[in-house]
Amino acid sequence: MYAILDIETTGGKYNEEGITEIAVYKYDGHEIVDQFISLVNPEREIQPFVVNLTGINSKMLRNAPKFYEVAKRIVEITENxxxxxxxxxxxxxxxxxEFNRLGFKYKRKSLCTVELSKQLIPDMESYSLGKLARALxxxxxxxHRASGDAQATLKxxxxxxxxxxxxxIIKDNIKVEQRSKLASNLRDIIEELPTETGVYYIHNSEGNIIYIGKSNNIKKRITQHFTNKNTKSKKIxxxxxxxxxxRTGSELVALLKESEEIKTNKPILNRALKRNKFSQGLYSFIDDKGYVNLRIGQIKQNEKPITTFTNRQSGVSFMNRMIEKFELCEKLTGLEKSETSCFRYEIKECFGACINEEDIEAYNKRANAVIDQNSYDNKDMLLIDRGRYIDEKSVVLIEDGIFRGIGFFNLNHQINNREILSSLITPMQNNRDTQHIxxxxxxxxxRLKIVELPK
Incomplete structure (x- = not known):
């Protein structure tokens, strides 16, 4: 649990400042569960430059509660x-x-979004809240009012x-929470989970992640882990x-995060993602007549496939759909071996590429459309999908045919501006797993929206 905080003060000498306004948003990592916002009478003079900066003056605070009157509420909302x-x-x-003045020892763990931003969003021009918010x-x-700044800090x-x-951040937070505060049995854990798409992290008593998974219904999947009798479930x-x-909203984002974070965290109950998870690939070549041929075949280590499949059956099903959609020849797609015409030619559904009757350029245009549609080689593009909330979308960034990472946005200008877009994106590794996913x-x-970006 987090308490997102912002305080405005009177200014003045070190440790002699007084609070003029405070805002606290209690955040469980997913949504705001409580909030407290109040002006505070500091019982001391406000520096003129602070009045100009915040707009808060002594007249506004005359009838505001003094700190001792709001202290109990602050303790309660920030507890644990x-x-x-x-x-x-x-x-x-x-x-x-302020609490010391009341004779009360106030102690909490803290996190600084300036320091976190420097680690997770490096090379920004400035890390002041205003400039960072603009850049992102x-x-x-x-x-410069407590509520506005606290809301920006929360975002x-x-x-x-x-x-x-x-x-x-999550692991450290779980270590802070007392074990007695956490669910004491499996049913209690399940009750707190959502029925939404996302990535879940199973922790042991030390807060360490022992298993990472993805699901379109997190509660249902965790229930299966807690009730199944297989070896992995029993260990969990x-x-x-x-x-x-x-939450990710998008299944694509959940799949990519799961793949990345298993590799990063190496949980003891996750098996490493296997290279043979996808064994078949789509390849192309030009035959001696000049026609583009397509083939589903075993993935070769030294050749890059156009796209990949988990097994041959999946690849053949894909090819059959492409044959129907683009009116391709079964012989030139490797699904029929024949010395003469293919079966589709006999039923007048093939234009005769199999026996060199169809214009080469016309056929190759359709075959190349299959390649272009199923490959993002050398492309700059955004894949836009559902977000975590109604007013949000997820985005996957591909540049020069390379997967760069994922992000979330609320406003179109965040993805229309390449600098802001780059800052929003969480960088991820580009590899065969991500390509297949x-x-x-x-x-x-x-439903996936694909936006090609200008070079």
């Missing part, structure tokens, strides 16, 4: 939480100073959680202490 703030050293110091396309309102923190492929049932998760999803998902 990690404090998250932009430059958390400042906000945490101010809070501790994060909308801001009421700048930034959500982005940082998504970029943290090693899951260090013995070692599980808690389950965390990330992306191409397979593109083939079977008609």
């Amino acid at each position: 939480c990690v404090l998250v703030a932009h430059n958390s050293d400042f906000d945490y110091r101010i809070l501790k100073t 396309g994060i909308p801001m309102s009421d700048r 930034l923190f959500k982005m940082l959680l998504n970029k943290d492929s090693s899951k260090k 049932q013995l070692q599980v202490s808690s389950v965390s998760y990330e 992306i191409q397979s999803y593109m083939r079977r998902n008609k």
Whole structure:
């Protein structure tokens, strides 16, 4: 659990500042579960430059509660939480100073979004909240007011959680939570899980991730882990202490995150992704007559396939669909061996490429359309799919035919501006696994929006 915090102060000498406004959003890693926003009477003078910066003046605070009147609420809303703030050293110091004046020892774990941003979004021009928000396309309102800045910090923190492929933030947070506060049995764990698409992380009593998985219904999948009798499920049932998760909205994003994070975290109960998970590939060549031929065949180590398939049956099914859609010849796609014409020619569904009757250019145009549709070689493109929330979309970035990573956006200008888009993207490894995941999803998902970018 996190408490996203922002504080406005009077300014003045170190450790003599007073709080003029405070905003706290209690965030469970998925949604806001509580919030507290209040002006505070600091019982001291506000520096003129602060009045100009925030717009908060002494007249506004005359009837505001004093700190001791809101202290109990602050303790309650931040209890068992990690404090998250932009430059958390400042906000945490101010809070501790105010509580010290009341004779109360206030202690919480804290996270700084400045430091996290430097680690997870390197090479930014500035890490001030305003400039960082602009560079990332994060909308801001009421700048230099506690609620506006806290909301912007929350949006930034959500982005940082998504970029943290090693899951260090989640693992550290689970270690902070007391074991007694966590679910004491498997049924309690299940009750807290969503029926949504995402990636889930099964933790042991030390907070370490022991298994990572993906599902279109996280609650249903975890229930299967907790009730199945196979060896893996029994090991999970013995070692599980808690389950965390990330909504992705998009199944494609969930598949890519699962693949990346298994490789990064190497959980003890995950088997490494096998190279032979996809054994068949689509290849092309030009025969001695000049026609483009397509073939489904075993993946060769030194040759790059156009697209890949889990098994030969899947590849043959794909080829049959392409034959129908693009009116291709069964002989030139390797599905029929014949010294003469193919069967489709006999029933007048093939134009005669098999016996050199069809114009070569006309046939090759259709065959090349299959290649172009199922390959993203040398392309700059965005794959846009469902997001985690109603007002959000997910995006997968491919540049020069290379998978670069994933991100989420709310506003179109965030993906129309290449600099903002690059900052939104969580970088990921490009490999055969990601190629197979992306191409397979593109083939079977008609809802996916594909946007080709200008070079």
